[in-house]
Amino acid sequence: MDKEIKTALVSDFDGTISDDDFFNYVSRQYLGEQALAPWREYMAGEKTHFEALREIFASLRIDRTAFDDFIRSIKIDRSFFAAADFCRQNNMPVYICSAGCDYYIECLIGREMKEYGIRLVANHGVYKPEQGLLMTPPPAESPFFDPNTGVSKAAIVRYLQQAGYRVVYCGDGMPDVAAARIADDVFARKMLLLQCRQLGIAARELKDFNQVCHFLKGERE
Numbered sequence: 423m424d425k426e427i428k429t430a431l432v433s434d435f436d437g438t439i440s441d442d443d444f445f446n447y448v449s450r451q452y453l454g455e456q457a458l459a460p461w462r463e464y465m466a467g468e469k470t471h472f473e474a475l476r477e478i479f480a481s482l483r484i485d486r487t488a489f490d491d492f493i494r495s496i497k498i499d500r501s502f503f504a505a506a507d508f509c510r511q512n513n514m515p516v517y518i519c520s521a522g523c524d525y526y527i528e529c530l531i532g533r534e535m536k537e538y539g540i541r542l543v544a545n546h547g548v549y550k551p552e553q554g555l556l557m558t559p560p561p562a563e564s565p566f567f568d569p570n571t572g573v574s575k576a577a578i579v580r581y582l583q584q585a586g587y588r589v590v591y592c593g594d595g596m597p598d599v600a601a602a603r604i605a606d607d608v609f610a611r612k613m614l615l616l617q618c619r620q621l622g623i624a625a626r627e628l629k630d631f632n633q634v635c636h637f638l639k640g641e642r643e
């Protein structure tokens with residue numbers, strides 16, 4: 423990539439840095455198929471993305487230590503940190519933006535986020551075994567607030583572009599589509615890749631973050 427142009431890396435978390443969505447992990451491990459009813463209602467347009475996740479997460483009733491241990495067992499693409507390290511050394515801001523919540527992201531990669539100076543924009547989550555994982559959106563006056571997902575990923579991309587950055591965006595799902603539409607370069611997998619193909623949004627298929635790291639370094643993929 424052109425070294426004269428300032429670049430920022432923005433990535434979704436669930437299903438992009440981690441293998442799958444957190445609500446899928448917890449429903450498989452703890453809640454069962456019926457707990458996904460709010461998700462089906464979201465898919466049918468009857469609930470917002472935020473409401474669906476909030477309901478699923480609030481139904482968890484697990485001892486906190488067991489829950490945190492479970493979170494730490496989730497598989498992530500550790501090559502994301504190679505990309506983040508390259509960005510840190512080259513003054514490229516790295517953002518993780520998530521329509522999930524900070525509780526499990528902090529629990530899983532909080533140490534690395536601090537180490538590599540990664541900024542997290544996500545809904546806030548508090549876990550109490552008697553109340554589940556309680557999720558709250560950013561305040562409505564936040565520049566990154568979105569009424570459907572809580573966090574507007576597109577607003578983060580726009581904010582960086584207005585600050586003069588070329589934005590490389592990585593994602594996998596429907597809440598990533600608006601951000602992918604305006605990002606300068608897109609790496610997509612799963613539903614986002616299909617949406618990009620259908621909507622004519624230029625996107626590379628995201629295989630892992632080594633590929634993104636090569637791209638940021640200007641190396642051939």
Ligand SMILES: [Mg+2]
Binds near residue numbers: 434435436437438595
């Ligand atoms: Mg995702």
